[in-house]
Amino acid sequence: MRRISKLTRVAVGVASLGLVATACGGTSSDSGDSDTSERGVAIAYDVGGKGDQSFNDAAYAGLTKAKDEFGYKTADIEPTEGETDADKEQRLASLAKQGYNPVIGVGYAYGLAMEAVAKKYPDTTFGIVDSTVEGGNVASLIFAEEQASYLAGVAAAKATKTNTVGFVGGVDVPLIHKFEAGYKQGVLDTDPKVKVLSQYLTQTAEEGGFASPDKGKAAAEGQIEKKADVLYAAAGLSGQGVIEAAAKAKVWAIGVDSDQYKQAALAPYKNSILTSALKDVGGAVYALSKSVQDDKPLTGTQTFDLKVNGVGLSESNPEYAKVAGLQDAVNKVKQEIIDGKIKVNTE
Structure with missing residues (x-):
């Protein structure tokens, strides 16, 4: 799988993103319609959800930055207790069907679900944090x-x-x-x-x-x-x-x-x-969103390490x-x- 290093070059620092992360829980969406003419980015949270002051909140900070900078509609969806891969697949598919692009799964647990959904929605760019998923429309966001x-x-x-x-x-x-x-x-x-x-x-x-x-x-x-x-x-x-x-x-x-x-x-x-x-999970979310905004969606394995301040x-x-x-x-x-x-x- 090819690596596209530009993703890490435009990533923003976690320290600054962390300032905009919120501590509240719940699920939010700025638009519930399926109008694909309006750009949108969505994240599906890992276990713990929004308000963990850590991994998931970093992703939310990146979502917020993309919304503020590009005027994106956004959605951030909480996991459910005891959910299956089928539940995750349904969640990702629903977001793609509503026109969100990119759709990002926050955590390795989304691996199997994303592999299945990405094939069904080839015109949507997907991102997954902490796992590698094969697919021409998937960016695997890996950290050192x-x-x-x-x-x-x-x-x-x-x-x-x-x-x-x-x-x-x-x-x-x-x-x-x-x-x-x-x-x-x-x-x-x-x-x-x-x-x-x-x-x-x-x-x-x-x-x-x-x-x-x-x-x-x-x-x-x-x-x-x-x-x-x-x-x-x-x-x-x-x-x-x-x-x-x-x-x-x-x-x-x-x-x-x-x-x-x-x-x-x-x-x-x-x-x-x-x-x-x-x-810098937030930087990864933001950078993938920017690539779609620029009509140059990134795919492949993206490695965030010390060299690129990831x-x-x-x-x-x-x-x-x-x-x-x-x-x-x-x-x-x-x-x-x-x-x-x-x-x-x-x-």
Whole structure:
């Protein structure tokens, strides 16, 4: 499958997009008709939906930017509990039938559904986040999560005072393994004496691993009891529980996907969020929308990595710059990853 790098070149930063992400839930649409003469972009959310302050909200920020800039009609649709691939297929097909273009599935769970629907609507451009789907009208939006997580690991190793840090994964799947692998490597490359505790909340998304703050909080409390004083969660909405537990225990949390230090719903805990491993999902949504607006719809595998600022590490918390050696260490390894001197593990 060909790669078209222009998508990443026009992507906007997660940090700026995060400012427009809303914290509310629900399903919204600016137009319920099927008038295909009016441009429109639609996103179908992953587990956790809008208001997760993370992955899904980043996608919504990109949708909002496309709406504001291009005057698009928009729709953003919530998942339903216990839904099947057939349900996802019906949702994507309905959006395409209404004339939305592009139609974007936020999350790897849309893979099978999108493969089927894209064939039925060849004149619609589809996008899928975190999965690769073959098709001449599909853009697969893939991120180097392991690279951002490596930087988070460097930060954790520099910030820990107990030489014990934690990782909480939402669901035990290959995508989240990338976060864990990069984080562990970043920690141990920085200081081999630091111990990394890892825990996954569930084996499947249906069990709530990405949508249960209570599970995240319980896992974090367990790691804190074992002396972990920096906790990194790649767990969607469940990560809010990890951040809450860290704040209560007065230890550091590391956010994920969006700059969680800036998220309004997390304001009570912001001083405990040292940094966030950023993933420019919003930039991908916006850029794919722009390509359709320009009548040059992009397809193929689009890789967002450090080289194109598709992933990164936030510096919003003033305390980030105060941790001895942290900023210099992160800047150094970031360049080494870009230059190919450091190869980051994905599993």
